[in-house]
Amino acid sequence: MRRSPTIIDVASHAGVSKSTVSNVLQGKSNVDATIRERVLQAISDLGYQANAGARSMRQRPKVLGIVVGDLTNPYHAELAAHIERYAAKRMHSILLVSTGGLPDAESKRVRTLIEHRVAAVLFLSSPESETLRMIGADLPKVFVGLTMPGQNSVSVNDYLGAQLAVRHLTALGHREIGFVSAMLADEPRIEEVRFQGFSSGMAEAGLRLCETHLLREKGRALGDGDYQDLIMRLLAREGRPTAIVAALDRIALEVISAADRLGIQIPNELSLIGFDDIAISGHSRIALTTIAQPMEELARLAVDMAVDGISIDGNGMRLAEVMLPPRLIERHTTGRCKD
Amino acid sequence: MRRSPTIIDVASHAGVSKSTVSNVLQGKSNVDATIRERVLQAISDLGYQANAGARSMRQRPKVLGIVVGDLTNPYHAELAAHIERYAAKRMHSILLVSTGGLPDAESKRVRTLIEHRVAAVLFLSSPESETLRMIGADLPKVFVGLTMPGQNSVSVNDYLGAQLAVRHLTALGHREIGFVSAMLADEPRIEEVRFQGFSSGMAEAGLRLCETHLLREKGRALGDGDYQDLIMRLLAREGRPTAIVAALDRIALEVISAADRLGIQIPNELSLIGFDDIAISGHSRIALTTIAQPMEELARLAVDMAVDGISIDGNGMRLAEVMLPPRLIERHTTGRCKD
DNA sequence: TTGTATGCGTTATCAT
DNA sequence: ATGATAACGCATACAA
Numbered sequence: 001m002r003r004s005p006t007i008i009d010v011a012s013h014a015g016v017s018k019s020t021v022s023n024v025l026q027g028k029s030n031v032d033a034t035i036r037e038r039v040l041q042a043i044s045d046l047g048y049q050a051n052a053g054a055r056s057m058r059q060r061p062k063v064l065g066i067v068v069g070d071l072t073n074p075y076h077a078e079l080a081a082h083i084e085r086y087a088a089k090r091m092h093s094i095l096l097v098s099t100g101g102l103p104d105a106e107s108k109r110v111r112t113l114i115e116h117r118v119a120a121v122l123f124l125s126s127p128e129s130e131t132l133r134m135i136g137a138d139l140p141k142v143f144v145g146l147t148m149p150g151q152n153s154v155s156v157n158d159y160l161g162a163q164l165a166v167r168h169l170t171a172l173g174h175r176e177i178g179f180v181s182a183m184l185a186d187e188p189r190i191e192e193v194r195f196q197g198f199s200s201g202m203a204e205a206g207l208r209l210c211e212t213h214l215l216r217e218k219g220r221a222l223g224d225g226d227y228q229d230l231i232m233r234l235l236a237r238e239g240r241p242t243a244i245v246a247a248l249d250r251i252a253l254e255v256i257s258a259a260d261r262l263g264i265q266i267p268n269e270l271s272l273i274g275f276d277d278i279a280i281s282g283h284s285r286i287a288l289t290t291i292a293q294p295m296e297e298l299a300r301l302a303v304d305m306a307v308d309g310i311s312i313d314g315n316g317m318r319l320a321e322v323m324l325p326p327r328l329i330e331r332h333t334t335g336r337c338k339d
Numbered sequence: 340m341r342r343s344p345t346i347i348d349v350a351s352h353a354g355v356s357k358s359t360v361s362n363v364l365q366g367k368s369n370v371d372a373t374i375r376e377r378v379l380q381a382i383s384d385l386g387y388q389a390n391a392g393a394r395s396m397r398q399r400p401k402v403l404g405i406v407v408g409d410l411t412n413p414y415h416a417e418l419a420a421h422i423e424r425y426a427a428k429r430m431h432s433i434l435l436v437s438t439g440g441l442p443d444a445e446s447k448r449v450r451t452l453i454e455h456r457v458a459a460v461l462f463l464s465s466p467e468s469e470t471l472r473m474i475g476a477d478l479p480k481v482f483v484g485l486t487m488p489g490q491n492s493v494s495v496n497d498y499l500g501a502q503l504a505v506r507h508l509t510a511l512g513h514r515e516i517g518f519v520s521a522m523l524a525d526e527p528r529i530e531e532v533r534f535q536g537f538s539s540g541m542a543e544a545g546l547r548l549c550e551t552h553l554l555r556e557k558g559r560a561l562g563d564g565d566y567q568d569l570i571m572r573l574l575a576r577e578g579r580p581t582a583i584v585a586a587l588d589r590i591a592l593e594v595i596s597a598a599d600r601l602g603i604q605i606p607n608e609l610s611l612i613g614f615d616d617i618a619i620s621g622h623s624r625i626a627l628t629t630i631a632q633p634m635e636e637l638a639r640l641a642v643d644m645a646v647d648g649i650s651i652d653g654n655g656m657r658l659a660e661v662m663l664p665p666r667l668i669e670r671h672t673t674g675r676c677k678d
Numbered sequence: 679t680t681g682t683a684t685g686c687g688t689t690a691t692c693a694t
Numbered sequence: 695a696t697g698a699t700a701a702c703g704c705a706t707a708c709a710a
Contacts, residue, residue, distance in 0.1 A: 004456075004477070006687055017697045022689060030695060047475070052454040053392040053400070054687035057702040061392070063434075063455075071420035072618065074413060081410035084437050088444075093451045095402075096435045098423050105427075112432045115391040116402075117343075136386070138343070257623040279411065284596040285624045345703055356681045361705055369679060393703035396686040682709070687702100694697075 005046040014042035025050065056117055063093045064306055065113035067106075069125030069187075071098045073250070074278040075293075076124050079145060082299035083122060090307050092119070099125070107131050114139065120306035123148075126189055140309060144302040145293065146190055147321065154301040154322045158190060158275075161291040161326035162197025162245065163204065165273045168289070168328055169243045170205040173337035174271060177202065178213035178234065178241035180251060182227060191216070194247050194275065213241040231258040235270070242337050243271035249278045252288055252333075267335030277329055287332035294324055344385040353381035364389065395456055402432045403645055404452035406445075408464030408526075410437045412589070413617040414632075415463050418484060421638035422461065429646050431458070438464070446470050453478065459645035462487075465528055479648060483641040484632065485529055486660060493640040493661045497529060497614075498536035500630040500665035501584065504612045505540025507628070507667055508582045512676035513610060516541065517552035517573065517580035519590055521566055530555070533586050533614065552580040570597040574609070581676050582610035588617045591627055591672075606674030616668055626671035633663055 007025070011018040016035060023031050024039045031039075042048075052061070064087050068076045084094045095116055099106040110131050113121055120140040126148065135141065143153035169177055179198050181191045195216065202209055215234050234240065235258055246252035252274030256266065264270050274281060277292035301322055346364070350357040355374060362370045363378045370378075381387075391400070403426050407415045423433045434457055438445040449470050452460055459479035465487065474480065482492035508516055518537045520530050534555065541548055554573050573579065574597055585591035591613030595605065603609050613620060616631035640661055 007689095008687080018688085019690090019697055019699095020695085023696085026689080032695065035695085049450065049453045051396070051456060051687050052451075053395040053456055054702090055689075056392040057390075057687085057704095058689040071423065072417050074416070074618075077413070077416035077420075078411055081416075081437060084410065084435060085439060088436070088448060093455065094435050096423060096433050097427070098420060100424060109427060111388065112391075114388045116432065117390060117392055253622060260623050279413075280619050283592055284599050346705095347703080357704080358681060358706085359679085362680090365705080371679065374679085390703055393686090394705080396688095396703085397705045680710080682707105684705100684707085686704085689701090691700080692698090694695100 004051075005048045006051070007048070009046055010039065010042045010048050013046060014039045061117050061119050062091055063095050063116060063118045064303070065110075065116070065118035065121040066094055066096045067110060067113070067121060067123045067125065067127060068096065068098045069101055071096075074280065075145075075249070075276045078279065079124055079293075079295050079299060082295050083144070083303060086296075086299050086303045087307075090303055092303070092307060099127075103128050107134060110135065120309075122302055122306055126187060140306060142302050142306045144298055146187065147193075147323075148189070150319070152305060152320045154298055154305060155324070156293050156298070156326050157323045158193045158291075158326070159197035159200070161275065161328075162194045163201040164326060164328045165245045165275075165291055166198060166201025166205065168273065168330070168334065169245070169271060170201075170207070172243075172271065172334060174243040175205075175207055175337070176210065176213065176239070176241045176243070176339075177207065178210075178215070178244045179247070180215040180231060180234065180244055180255060181247035182215055182217040182230060182251070188218075191247055194245075198245055210241070212237060212239070213244075228254060228258055231255055232262060235259060235262055235264060241270075242339055243334070244273070246272065246274045249274040249276045249281045249288060249290055252290070253280075253286070256286065256288075256333075266333050268338065271335055271337070272333040274333075282331070289331045289334040290329055292327045292329050294327065297324060343390075344387045345390070346387070348385055349378065349381045349387050352385055353378045400456050400458050401430055402434050402455060402457045403642070404449075404455070404457035404460040405433055405435045406449060406452070406460060406462045406464065406466060407435065407437045408440055410435075413619065414484075414588070414615045417618065418463055418632075418634050418638060421634050422483070422642060425635075425639050425642045426646075429642055431642070431646060438466075442467050446473060449474065459648075461641055461645055465526060479645060481641050481645045483637055485526065486532075486662075487528075489658070491644060491659045493637055493644060493663070495632050495637070495663045495665050497532045497630075497665070498539070500614065500667075501533045501536025502540040502543070503665060503667045504584045504614075504630055505537060505544065507612065507669070507673065508584070508610060509540075509544040509546070511582075511610065511673060513582040514546055514676070515549065515552065515578070515580045515582070515678075516546065517549075517554070517583040518586070519554040519570060519573065519583055519594060520586035521554055521556040521569060521590070527557075530586055537584055549580075551576060551578070552583075567593060567597055570594055571601060574598060574601055574603060579609075581608075581678055582673070583612070585611065585613045588613040588615045588620045588627060588629055591629070592619075592625070595625065595627075595672075605672050607677065610674055610676070611672040613672075621670070628670045628673040629668055631666045631668050633666065636663060 007018045007021045011021045024036050097109040123143045147153045147155050274288050274290040277290045281288040346357045346360040350360045363375050436448040462482045486492045486494050613627050613629040616629045620627040
């Protein structure tokens with residue numbers, strides 16, 4: 001029994017033609033109940049399993065491609081988990097590639113998705129423009145958690161989220177508020193929007209942006225020791241901010257480390273607010289106030305969009321840019337300003 | 340340009356037969372350099388992308404199936420990330436399914452892997468025996484991070500790991516050592532081995548197991564509030580252990596929370612050691628001493644095993660049970676016993 | 679070295 | 695209601 005049984009095997013075992021077997025498999029109504037039963041029996045007798053590869057040559061493949069920068073990033077992992085779960089409900093499988101942030105590798109990895117003729121590609125991180133070009137316009141693309149000009153996306157209103165963060169802080173009496181976002185070189189769009197929202201929130205409160213309260217250096221990796229140093233320098237400076245908005249929970253974690261090392265108490269001497277609400281942020285040792293992403297809804301909408309396809313009018317794709325409202329989760333890293 | 344170009348399109352564009360194109364694609368040496376160049380040009384002109392589905396009918400598919408219980412679990416996510424990365428090096432893609440711990444869903448999800456004719460299945464969590472039966476013996480299976488009787492596996496010597504943990508603790512003067520492992524109902528095998536190693540370590544040090552220092556209740560979920568209560572009860576008891584071995588870093592995180600709430604200082608009043616060394620364990624606020632899994636090596640060996648296949652002798656598969664040595668990473672949750 | 683013929687497992691079209 | 699047959703895109707054995 002080396003090779004697995006085919007519909008032909010099933011057909012001959014059930015004494016019918018392969019067309020009939022196919023009809024049963026497709027749930028067509030034009031097949032006699034008795035015959036159907038006989039076919040089903042043969043299928044279970046032989047342990048027949050459909051061949052998705054062969055099927056995909058005649059039907060739309062039920063596989064979704066997911067492109068993620070780094071699965072080690074808990075935000076990505078959690079989002080991918082939700083997507084996988086909901087995709088399964090929609091009878092779709094997940095072909096996952098992670099680019100590792102390497103620009104040249106990305107193109108190669110995404111190419112494998114195309115070769116597998118995935119029904120659509122979901123981007124959890126922003127791709128190189130070259131990659132996008134390679135994919136072409138025929139393959140549906142959905143950006144989840146981020147926007148992309150001229151592309152379908154399901155994301156959260158980060159601009160508003162950052163405003164929420166600032167409002168929360170100013171309501172607590174903070175006026176010297178910093179923003180730290182280094183290491184987001186791979187997601188410049190998100191970083192930019194969150195910073196713009198931050199700026200707008202500051203302006204709204206009549207506050208000025210202070211250069212020494214800002215840390216937006218690009219090209220830093222999270223593991224980078226230098227990065228810790230940069231944060232510590234910002235925190236150690238005379239007239240340091242009394243509150244900080246971190247562009248990511250992971251960055252907030254770094255700020256916490258830096259503050260701990262400097263003996264700066266959170267939230268007594270420094271308020272901190274993050275973005276995304278990754279799982280660990282809820283832990284009692286962290287208890288990070290943060291702007292949460294509604295991951296479940298994000299995943300659901302993205303998969304629906306990818307599976308059902310974007311409605312096509314005469315001129316081509318109709319753009320769908322869904323934007324969900326953010327939500328502030330208050331925990332214990334933010335408190336009233338003591339100054 | 341609705342449908343994507345095929346080798347036939349490439350062939351006619353290059354003025355050769357489709358076999359020649361195929362030969363070029365396969366890197367066969369029996370094709371003239373000039374012709375090869377012409378074909379390559381045609382491929383790039385037309386933007387030809389191979390059809391993996393069609394190809395998989397004639398060749399061994401270059402796709403690996405990964406079964407993971409929960410991608411939200413950072414240990415799983417990190418391991419999956421490493422696997423994906425190395426699989427890419429080996430020119431293989433990853434079809435990922437997560438079972439969500441639901442026994443009946445598992446079978447369905449794994450079935451999709453079979454339908455896609457994956458070259459092998461990698462289990463990051465232990466499957467139902469029914470699922471295993473359904474897969475049959477023809478499809479190579481590799482268990483990574485856990486062992487399975489009669490199956491190929493790449494894992495870490497958890498028994499030794501637990502012994503290491505106990506030795507570390509006894510060397511620090513601890514004699515009242517507890518073990519907490521609830522919520523591992525989905526991985527009873529791992530839990531069992533780690534507990535056995537713990538027991539053996541205790542015996543080795545001439546220490547007796549104390550019932551009230553053990554928490555091995557099954558069927559608890561991590562989010563479960565009751566679970567926190569159970570740990571707190573263990574910690575609040577008179578004559579509580581001075582040190583605890585947690586069967587997982589995630590459980591250790593729960594122990595930390597419980598200790599914090601009870602005002603028990605770590606490591607001054609309680610030493611704690613975990614398992615797996617997930618990323619967050621290295622954070623300064625956690626700084627968990629733990630038994631690390633060599634994830635990279637785990638992933639590499641598992642993928643190699645899956646891709647290269649297990650050598651087959653006359654009697655069938657040759658079993659490969661690779662077991663890697665664990666490594667203790669000492670951070671700041673363990674200290675000398677004060678009693 | 680290149681081209682032809684065939685098979686892979688499935689679905690879709692068209693007769694019956 | 696059922697069956698024969700033609701695609702689908704590719705690789706391979708074989709013929710030229």
